[in-house]
Amino acid sequence: MGKQELFDKFLDYMVRFAEIKAVAALKDGFILTLPLTLAGSVFLLIANLPIGGYSDFMAAQFGAGWAAPLNQVAGSTFGILAILCVLGICYKYCQAEGCDAITASLLALASFLIVTKGSVLTKAGEVVNDVIPKGWVGGNGVITAIIVSLLVAWIFCYCEKNHIGIKMPAGVPDGVAKAFAALVPGMIVFAGSAVVFFLCQALGGLTFPELVFQVLQTPLQNLTDNLVAGIIIAGIQSVLFWAGIHGPNIVGGVVGPILTANAIDNQHLLDAGMSLLGNPQAKIITIQVNDVFIKSGGCGITLGLLISAFIAARSAQMKSISKLAFVPGLFNINEPIIFGLPIVFNPYFIVPFIGVPVIAMIMTYVAIAIGFMSPFSAVQVPWTTPTVIAGFLLAGWQGAVVQLAIVLMATVVYFPFMKIQDNIYFKEELDAVEGKGIETRNAEHS
Amino acid sequence: MKKIVLLCASGMSTSMLVKTMEEAAAEMNYECQISAYPTSEAIKQASDADLILLGPQVRFALNKIKGQCPGVLVESIDMRMYGRMDGKGVVEFAKSKIG
Numbered sequence: 253m254g255k256q257e258l259f260d261k262f263l264d265y266m267v268r269f270a271e272i273k274a275v276a277a278l279k280d281g282f283i284l285t286l287p288l289t290l291a292g293s294v295f296l297l298i299a300n301l302p303i304g305g306y307s308d309f310m311a312a313q314f315g316a317g318w319a320a321p322l323n324q325v326a327g328s329t330f331g332i333l334a335i336l337c338v339l340g341i342c343y344k345y346c347q348a349e350g351c352d353a354i355t356a357s358l359l360a361l362a363s364f365l366i367v368t369k370g371s372v373l374t375k376a377g378e379v380v381n382d383v384i385p386k387g388w389v390g391g392n393g394v395i396t397a398i399i400v401s402l403l404v405a406w407i408f409c410y411c412e413k414n415h416i417g418i419k420m421p422a423g424v425p426d427g428v429a430k431a432f433a434a435l436v437p438g439m440i441v442f443a444g445s446a447v448v449f450f451l452c453q454a455l456g457g458l459t460f461p462e463l464v465f466q467v468l469q470t471p472l473q474n475l476t477d478n479l480v481a482g483i484i485i486a487g488i489q490s491v492l493f494w495a496g497i498h499g500p501n502i503v504g505g506v507v508g509p510i511l512t513a514n515a516i517d518n519q520h521l522l523d524a525g526m527s528l529l530g531n532p533q534a535k536i537i538t539i540q541v542n543d544v545f546i547k548s549g550g551c552g553i554t555l556g557l558l559i560s561a562f563i564a565a566r567s568a569q570m571k572s573i574s575k576l577a578f579v580p581g582l583f584n585i586n587e588p589i590i591f592g593l594p595i596v597f598n599p600y601f602i603v604p605f606i607g608v609p610v611i612a613m614i615m616t617y618v619a620i621a622i623g624f625m626s627p628f629s630a631v632q633v634p635w636t637t638p639t640v641i642a643g644f645l646l647a648g649w650q651g652a653v654v655q656l657a658i659v660l661m662a663t664v665v666y667f668p669f670m671k672i673q674d675n676i677y678f679k680e681e682l683d684a685v686e687g688k689g690i691e692t693r694n695a696e697h698s
Numbered sequence: 699m700k701k702i703v704l705l706c707a708s709g710m711s712t713s714m715l716v717k718t719m720e721e722a723a724a725e726m727n728y729e730c731q732i733s734a735y736p737t738s739e740a741i742k743q744a745s746d747a748d749l750i751l752l753g754p755q756v757r758f759a760l761n762k763i764k765g766q767c768p769g770v771l772v773e774s775i776d777m778r779m780y781g782r783m784d785g786k787g788v789v790e791f792a793k794s795k796i797g
Contacts, residue, residue, distance in 0.1 A: 267758040276762065280738035283708075347741060348766060496777065498755035501707040576783065580714060587711035591754055592781025636710070 263495050270502045273345065274402050279505025280348075281341030281401070288336060289512070292329025293632045295322045297645065300522070300629060330516055330630045331386045334393030334461075337509065338364045338401045345405035351412045355434045359441055360404035364389075364397060366445035367452070367460035388461045391516030394509045395469040396461040404441045411437040472510050473517070477535045479617050485537075486546050486613040490606040493551045496596040500551055504542070511539040519630035530623030537617070540628040540646050545616040548639035548659050550586025552605040553612055555639060556662020557589065560670045563663075567677035570670070583636045593673070600673050604666045611665070612658045625650040700730040702792055703744040704775075705763065706753030709736045715775075718785025725786075728793060740766050749796045751775050751788065771795060 269275060299322035300307075310318050342360035346353035368388050371381045388396075411417055417436040420429040452460050475481060485507055492499030515538035518528055528534045549555025558581050561574035570593075577589035595601045619625040625647050633642045639659060643651030702719075704712035712734035719732050735743045737756050740763050744750050750763060750772040757774035764772045773795060779787040 270758060271762055283738060344738065493755070496754055497758055498707045501756070573782065580711070585710050587753065587755060588781050588783060590781065591777045594777060594781055596777060
């Protein structure tokens with residue numbers, strides 16, 4: 253098999269993967285949680301501004317409990333991430349199937365709570381019943397949420413499509429008929445959830461989220477939290493976008509929940525009064541590394557390409573496209589340069605387009621690992637936040653410095669490749685002008 | 699009045715194209731309503747459209763969107779036109795498809 257065929261097969265596989273119903277629902281559903289986690293981030297950020305002495309200053313102004321209302325917001329956004337996932341993923345799955353999405357989502361939420369612990373243990377060892385434990389409906393319950401929501405969605409859609417349920421005679425109002433239609437799938441998923449709850453209790457003395465957390469989520473989180481995984485995540489996104497397919501959209505949908513859970517883990521360390529800087533317990537590869545630090549100017553860190561074009565481009569094509577792409581590029585939107593230059597399937601750009609984000613990943617990893625920059629808490633910024641500013645908001649001046657260094661690196665690495673393309677365009681343009689000149693001269697002669 | 703809906707990953711880059719398309723359509727006296735959304739909003743926003751145009755970066759979702767919006771013509775936008783935000787070219791393409 254030739255290299256070309258192998259690459260085509262890889263692309264075909266990735267596209268098919270993205271088209272799997274469950275994967276699409278996971279991606280679209282997880283996106284629904286973004287407004288909450290981003291809005292929650294603002295409050296978390298105000299509670300933890302990365303400036304020395306800030307916390308003491310605020311405590312002196314507003315009293316020791318000044319951060320409590322802010323943390324209450326964080327606790328009800330990040331703190332219920334799994335609940336948001338259950339609702340969002342089940343909704344998007346059923347919506348795409350053309351089924352009653354909101355009813356299914358509510359069933360999924362109830363199922364999730366059925367399998368989740370209904371009590372907490374106080375420090376004194378006392379059991380408090382009748383609670384929904386935030387410890388399990390937040391980051392720690394994310395993988396359970398994905399499993400439960402997809403299963404419930406699948407069962408619900410299967411029942412609806414095969415008309416398994418109580419049928420009302422014609423003339424019964426639609427709302428009433430719908431409520432009865434949900435009765436049978438509701439019974440099925442609740443019974444299933446109750447059985448799962450019972451089996452986990454009876455066989456392991458734990459709950460389903462605890463089991464999933466131990467055997468699935470923790471290994472997955474550890475698997476993503478190392479340099480090799482980081483490089484693979486960065487590399488695949490670039491390879492896909494080089495082939496004209498929205499890589500972050502495909503990869504992010506799958507690794508997003510896990511990398512977000514990594515960030516929330518770090519937040520738990522902070523909440524427990526530990527520092528993240530240089531803390532070996534803290535996770536390094538979190539959602540912010542993927543969304544912000546390896547995407548200055550967009551996937552491929554094309555901001556470096558634009559800057560190098562501003563410095564040295566001679567051809568009209570390179571100049572005009574980099575000008576057009578600059579303002580969106582500041583906000584990390586780079587479709588104009590990717591499709592307009594184009595970078596897509598352009599052999600000159602495959603090396604920097606993949607290499608630059610990989611080097612950026614290594615730089616970010618090292619900066620955190622050696623204790624220069626703090627690992628990230630749950631605070632996120634929108635992916636459209638301009639580079640350096642995003643770094644500052646997430647990790648203080650050290651974050652800004654790392655991003656600045658990444659943009660510099662990107663500019664240097666892109667430079668020679670930009671020049672090759674620029675020279676080709678420049679020559680084309682010269683030839684075109686000369687060609688036209690000859691034509692007009694001929695016209696004059698005749 | 700034709701309804702044209704552009705879809706991409708998050709509705710960001712297509713919204714840039716909407717602007718140049720609207721300008722071009724006004725110049726051509728082509729009456730149409732153009733909007734941009736993420737592909738995940740296809741059912742809600744594009745089910746009643748005359749034409750759905752996909753950003754080239756999400757063209758892999760063509761069949762999925764076709765299934766979600768039955769009866770709506772779904773096409774993907776030419777890569778170069780998209781990158782250079784060539785609103786006129788895309789409007790002409792749309793016109794050739796839906797008149």
